Amino acid sequence: MIDFELSPQQKQVRDMVHWFAEHEMRPISLLADKEERVPDEWLAKVNRMGISLSMSNFGGDAGKKKDDAARKEPRERQANRLGVIAAEELAWGDPAIALSLPGPGLGGPPVQSTGTPEQKERFLGIFTKDEPRWGAYALTEPGAGSDVSGIRTSAKKVDGGYVLNGHKVYITNGGRASWVVAFATVDPSLGRAGHRAFVVEKGTPGFTCTRVAHKMGLRASETAELVFEDCFVPIDNLLGGEAHYENRAGSSGFRVAMSTFDSTRPIVAAMAVGIARAAYEYTLEFVKQEYPRGQRVRHDVLAKLGEMDAKIHAARLLTWEAAWKADLGQPNAKEAAMCKAHAGRVSLEVCADCLEIMGPIGLDGHLVEKLYRDVKVFDIFEGTNQIQHLIVARRLYEPHGLRL
Template structure:
């Protein structure tokens, strides 16, 4: 049974990250949003403090076979959701801008060879800020990740990549990008491969930094591969990982496995945003509306529902992280918490804007959070895609029972 009691280490992580969010992130959040970037000197400072967004320390749930085996308890996923909720409470855009492997970390950690893990994950040190990135989305392949059009043509010593990637978090400044491409479009998902493409590789370029409604302080890039040669040693997992066999993954499966660990992280960030909007609004409502009045009662009822929904989203997210830590299949739970938390946070921010009225207009924290939160029911798979993931597993379970 899941325990809702935090361990001493988990309490320390929660307290430490909240202190950092309150004292280092929140004070610069509004200015970073206005400028559209996080100050370089701030990134240098936090990097020297050893604070990185290394989601490679989180691991997804296992398959059916791993669920039958005893697993040594891990805490990385639970630590991750605790920490990212607090950091996003400070500012989600700044949290996503922290140096580290970011979303590129999980596929390297889970599918990379020992040499690749050492080579690509060891660069994140206190020496200077560095970033990793995850490049899956294309103009014609977003929710349907199986529709990737970027090609990888085999040549002596490596592959030639051609194609475009869009909406890539930290893609312009990343030291390397995990990019997904197909070696044979007729094979569908089975033809996909994952490559680590390093910054400065000929034929690989950042063509645009996207201006956005929300998360303005976080860099979002468009990337282009034009006859870009990637050596064999940068094929994630090596050739053997993709050999024809019933238990060998494709690049598509590598991408989906990544989501099982990162979707709870995205959900926890949405929860942090909702909590920030709720707490800010609650404080102002207490000041502006005298206790006992009709308006005060209405506001109290709305905020009570908000607090309830935040708590429900948190418990869903903790379950998904708990399963991942024990090596249990968690794809359904990861999809459920991501879908619920994203929509919940959007609803919370909308309600808070209604309650605040003119106080919540441009230049105030809740207005910024309202802009930031919309992407959380879109990226890492839209809510509709999450519902499909859940539905497929429901039907699969039904077929097993009958």
């Protein structure tokens, strides 16, 4: 049987992060959106508190090995489940601020899963409470977004490393990151087999941030364009080392990108759930104020609120399943795509319905209006809904001989 109850540790993480979201994030939410930045002093304070969007920061698998060795008993992995629980609460507080929290960000999973021990120590070891630092994940290009196999950033082998040339767009925290995991191809004619992943450090000659975008939503989050012009990257920065790619017939670069999505798409889905919940709860309080106790509420309004609650609950359970399978070490690409697609669509629908209930009042500096602008991208980034449905269809029907 499946147990839907959170464990004591999971409840503790949820309550702790919710407190942080309510008391630290919400008070600066609308101002950060207006100014399109999160205050540096606030980020420094949060970094000292050890709060980030990284799963390991919430008491998951990190730091447990010592206890396990002492007991000589296996401990159940739950980093992914703790990650989605925390991500929902952080996005409930403010999704743009959540994406701005210091830490390795989307660059963390590929370094953790593919990097050599030396690379893990070198690139993940910089994230301490001493000063805020960021990592980033540079995959998307002007001509290659959902179609990852179409990336054209080139990686030419030279003595001692590679020379990168290309252009990356929509990179979260790309301008302030200490390093980015950048994907490039050694030969476009090889398709996925030519992909390689590099860790490019800030300040590397030929690596520049050319623009920080001004956006409709998630305004407080930094979204950058990055350019590589004859950028030399030493061989030690090839993620996993050369043998890693040779032993896998050259296809591992694409696999690195895809395996990253399998762990991060549930996080994105959880954030969408958090946005939907924030809009729903805000609108419910609005309805309570508009209809004093004892006064009859319009039937269609109550029905719409009830429908929202059900949608949010279903999206959350899909997300939990994807995270649960990841913690068990089971393939979860189908579930990760399902929860990301469903949660993104649900969150967009909920925010739109909330604005409809509130009417013109909802557009006048209220939280729901901001959330409506923020939520649209959750239907797009980490793979559009169309791509998620394609991934699901392939895993459902190709085993039966129906190729797409």
